[in-house]
Amino acid sequence: MAIIDECRTDCKPRVGVYGLTSCYGCQLKLATVQKIMEIADAVQIESFYMMSSNSKIPADVDIAFVEGSVSTEKDLNELIEIRKHSRVLVALGACAVHGGVQSWAEGEMDIDKLHSTVYGDAEINMKPLQATPIEQHVEVDYSLPGCPPEEDELMYFISAFLFGTYPEPKDYPVCAECRLAGNPCILIERDAPCLGPVITAGCKARCPSFNVPCVGCRGPVPYETAWFDSLAKTFRMKGMDEEFIRDRMRVFGAHNPNLEPMLKRIFGEEKE
Ligand code: SF4
Ligand code: SF4
Ligand code: SF4
Structure with a gap:
């Protein structure tokens, strides 16, 4: 999928960084890479709550980085909207790519039983879902693995997008x-x-x-x-x-x- 082809030499790619159910470690890693100031200068950050309180979900962006698994109905609704508003979507980290450690109950315990075991009768303002990777719900263009991803790979992905090319996955163990x-x-x-x-x-x-x-x-x-x-x-x-x-x-x-x-x-x- 084309990314920066039409995003023109005279404008910066618009970027959104979003978190579904997660520990926020991937976003934190991205917010603390050594060259974050250069990145912030090279792109237009439309949504990234760790870096800007002017963020919104979703924003119209060229590239969306989505952290976290789909573990609630709110996650699912947000993800679908994020996908609609993003030209390219990157699954960021183990939770987004493979469902993360919170997927442990998959095939082991019914979600209602899991919920009542953890929360008892307490009223929780959310509808829980069995944790799943985001590609089970929307098209994912690229996956950036890791818990959290490595700094050099984050830089590689961002550089590839800025150069108008595409990141290649590693295929060796x-x-x-x-x-x-x-x-x-x-x-x-x-x-x-x-x-x-x-x-x-x-x-x-x-x-x-x-x-x-x-x-x-x-x-x-x-x-x-x-x-x-x-x-x-x-x-x-x-x-x-x-x-x-x-x-x-x-x-x-x-x-x-x-x-x-x-x-x-x-x-x-x-x-x-
Ligand atoms: S060796 Fe690498 S891939 Fe394996 S658990 Fe450690 S950080 Fe993750
Ligand atoms: S992949 Fe790891 S670091 Fe990233 S949000 Fe999930 S648990 Fe946190
Ligand atoms: S070489 Fe051995 S210790 Fe190293 S990653 Fe492979 S199996 Fe593990």
Whole structure:
């Protein structure tokens, strides 16, 4: 989709940054990148409550960055309006792209039961929905993964739009950056449940670099190339059971449609 083609050399692209249900960490990250003043000068910010109290939802913009999952009816209505008023829409961060950790109840607990467990009989002025990624409701042009996204990727996306071109997704896994960093493999050497082999790179293998196994906040590598089956088999060989693997892969991947069929294949094999 064209972005700045008609947005002309004599005007600045109009930008909106919006938050649905989220921790606001992605917006905070964007508001605190080192070059935020240069960005603010290069674009026309129409809506971004962290930076301007003159913001409104929605605003007519060339580029909308949308953070957060759709977790209430208000989120859904706002998202639909934001989409109508935006030429290009970017899903910003793990909550928007994959539903985030708040999607844990997907397929596990009915939303009404979840709501009454948390709020009891209290009257809450909102209609809750099971948390979902925004692309389940509107067309998403680009996805910027991470919890929150990395500063260099935020800059890459914004620069690409300013140059009138388009950001390319990364299609290689965290393992590639982990090996480049010279880390020992904690999956092989310590039997740690590291999801690095199936998760999109870009964080420079932050967690394994601190001896912490990747939990998958950036979501699976695109183009259906993520070998969840292979990784789950490796986990199984290392003594992890089906429930543990499911829980691990659901932390940021509760909406992965391939997860249950994959577990069935692998643990079905075992039972045969
Ligand atoms: S992706 Fe992470 S940092 Fe961004 S809003 Fe969701 S929980 Fe917060
Ligand atoms: S520690 Fe994790 S990310 Fe690093 S190489 Fe091993 S499996 Fe891949
Ligand atoms: S190593 Fe995994 S969990 Fe850690 S920041 Fe990178 S993608 Fe996220």
